[in-house]
Amino acid sequence: MHSEYDLICVGSGIGGCAAAAAAADAGARTLVLERTDVVGGVTAVSGGQIWIPGNRWAAALGIADTAEDGARYIDAVAGGHNDPARTRALLGAADEALDLFTARGLELRVLRGLPDYYHPDVAHSTAEGRYLEPVPLPADALGGWAGRLRRTAVWSMGGDGGGTTPAAELVTGQALAGYFLRAALGAGAQVMTGARVTGLRSRDGAVTGVVLDDGREIAARLGVVLATGAYDRNRELVHRFEGVLDDHGTGSPPGITGDHLGMAAALGASIRALPAARNTVQVGFPTGEPDEDGGPRYRTHWVVHPHEIIVNAQGARFADESFYPAINAALHHLDGASQRLPNWPAWLVYDHDLAERGVVQVDPGRVVSAPSVEELARRAGIDAAGLAATVAGYNAACARGRDDAFGRGERPWTLWMSRLAGSGTGPNPTLGPIVRPPFHAARLARVQAGLGSAGLEVDTCARVLRWSGGPIPGLWAVGNATARDDMGFSAQSGTSNLRGMVQGYRAGRSAVS
Structure with a gap:
């Protein structure tokens, strides 16, 4: 050099x-x-x-x-x-x-x-x-x-x-x-x-x-x-620019810490931010393994599979789970009356058919399981009546072959990606009922x-x-x-x-x- x-x-x-x-x-x-x-x-x-x-x-x-x-x-x-x-x-x-x-x-x-x-x-x-x-x-x-x-x-x-x-x-x-x-x-x-x-x-x-x-x-x-x-690995900058902070991880390699912002700002550089709800942050989980920095390793849950849904604490679905920009935008929805984010925290809820496939890559200690949907909700801290009603409504949508609530799996881009990943079969490979016990829930993280x-x-x-x-x-x-x-x-x-x-x-x- x-x-x-x-x-x-x-x-x-x-x-x-x-x-x-x-x-x-x-x-x-x-x-x-x-x-x-x-x-x-x-x-x-x-x-x-x-x-x-x-x-x-x-x-x-x-x-x-x-x-x-x-x-x-x-x-x-x-x-x-x-x-x-x-x-x-x-x-x-x-x-x-x-x-x-x-x-x-x-x-x-x-x-x-x-x-x-x-x-x-x-x-x-x-x-x-x-x-x-x-x-x-x-x-x-x-x-x-x-x-x-x-x-x-x-x-x-x-x-x-x-x-x-x-x-x-x-x-x-x-x-x-x-x-x-x-x-x-x-x-x-x-x-x-x-x-x-x-x-x-x-x-x-x-x-x-x-x-x-x-x-x-x-x-x-x-x-x-x-x-x-x-700046994925700089919690202060994530908190400043990305909004939702808790349960945050990244799939990026070490070194992504926003050094450019501090170095250039010292010379009077302009820093511009777009609304965090429009970012391409995905959802996923810590895997229970260490990453290169010694912290928890995170993986995105980037393709939706049959036999799973994403719900909030009320047990309600809130977005098309097959399209991650829709999920991220919904997570930032603010209830002006309570100044709370009603869709965060959020959980992935799935049945044992999906669990046996091994596609949910999550730290086992983060998963709760139960023989019934209602008991699963109580153990996870989700509203039991709300989750039971949501699962029943989702299963009915699977029987119809169409998700009238959010149009899950109907976007051509989603279908291409789901078929590539082998999510499921049929005209809409993202749909499959949650019926086989035991049932599982894992609290989601946001993964940049x-x-x-x-x-x-x-x-x-x-x-x-x-x-x-x-x-x-x-x-x-x-x-x-x-x-x-x-x-x-x-x-x-x-x-x-x-x-x-x-x-x-x-x-x-x-x-x-």
């Missing part, structure tokens, strides 16, 4: 590596700093999807679509929380970014049959074509870095069918992280692990380098790109996935903006470190990887221009 570079990228996920590749490809001496001992960040534990309207792979399949159609779709579902100009700037730059990264070896393919979240209800949505996933990447394509990429058990969503990752092959998020790491290394960027950045150097208001936790300073002639992710409601405000070149207006010279931020006013929330999976790729590309090119 040298004492001076042209550009320093803090974080080794898609955003940091994209920025490093874009700058190094243009001749800049570039360094990627990763605070943990393995690279890939949140990208490596993601589903690996990139959502790109009007992409070249869909066009090759004869699927008609444009970036403008995608932007109009985002305008419709963002609830006024996107800046239309920034939406169009982001989507409009995707093809240019892809030119560089495909030339550097990135291979993507369309996830056939996977529709937009809100298709067909929202204009400009599509039945397929916008979701892309990485083509499986041989691990040895990374050379000596193969053993330093974050590796976890993942599930393939593509045309090869579901399955766990073979040791010699990278799929989904690992493959995506691998492609962008390879692009950065191939362009000439250097990568250093075990290097936590704790501060920014500046001179006359311009960022000139970084300070590491061991006191070392590294100069950056052109500046610094913050690609540090969100690397996305925060707040982030640094940036312009279309990913330059960090001041509260007082105008960019901070020499400072860029990309991906989940930035405010989501370009795409809004609850819009689509795959938009975070899109933002990381495009913002990283724009930051790297902006730095060297």
Whole structure:
């Protein structure tokens, strides 16, 4: 490692590596700093999807679509929380970014049959074509870095069918992280692990380098790109920006602690937050196992299965359990009269048919069981009459084959995901009655996935903006470190990887221009 570079990228996920590749490809001496001992960040534990309207792979399949159609779709579902100009700037730059990264070896393919979240209800949505996933990447394509990429058990969503990752092959998020790491290394960027950045150097208001936790300073002639992710592992920031705090966990790797907010705020950076009810927080459980930080490991309960429902303390269902944005929004519902959240805490209630399948990955000590629904409610602290009535109503819906209360399992996106996961069979694979004792209840936790409601405000070149207006010279931020006013929330999976790729590309090119 040298004492001076042209550009320093803090974080080794898609955003940091994209920025490093874009700058190094243009001749800049570039360094990627990763605070943990393995690279890939949140990208490596993601589903690996990139959502790109009007992409070249869909066009090759004869699927008609444009970036403008995608932007109009985002305008419709963002609830006024996107800046239309920034939406169009982001989507409009995707093809240019892809030119560089495909030339550097990135291979993507369309996830056939996977529709937009809100298709067909929202204009400009599509039945397929916008979701892309990485083509499986041989691990040895990374050379000596193969053993330093974050590796976890993942599930393939593509045309090869579901399955766990073979040791010699990278799929989904690992493959995506691998492609962008390879692009950065191939362009000439250097990568250093075990290097936590704790501060920014500046001179006359311009960022000139970084300070590491061991006191070392590294100069950056052109500046610094913050690609540090969100703040899942910082309880103070979660409490400040996400609302519901108790029973909170994350599926993100260590290091996602919001360092970018403090470092940039010291230079007058603008921090912008969207309503937490529109975030893509999911529900799940602590598994009873420790994670890499020694705390409890959490898993999302991301696909609804037959023989289960989600209820509040009154024993009532309150959302379509098959669509996680609906669950998260309902959890934030505030009763103005009592100033309480009536749908939190919440429980997963299920019967023994589901328990035997082993799909509820939860610490056994968190589960209560009983021979009857009424006794289960009493043991769990749920209203017994309310739960009994809810289970009876849900079972009647299963007999009809339709959930008239919330439309569970009727969204095309939900059906695609449920069938992929093998949830059930029949026209609506999410429905199945709760009838076989013993019955079980597990109190749910909220599990973040690397996305925060707040982030640094940036312009279309990913330059960090001041509260007082105008960019901070020499400072860029990309991906989940930035405010989501370009795409809004609850819009689509795959938009975070899109933002990381495009913002990283724009930051790297902006730095060297």
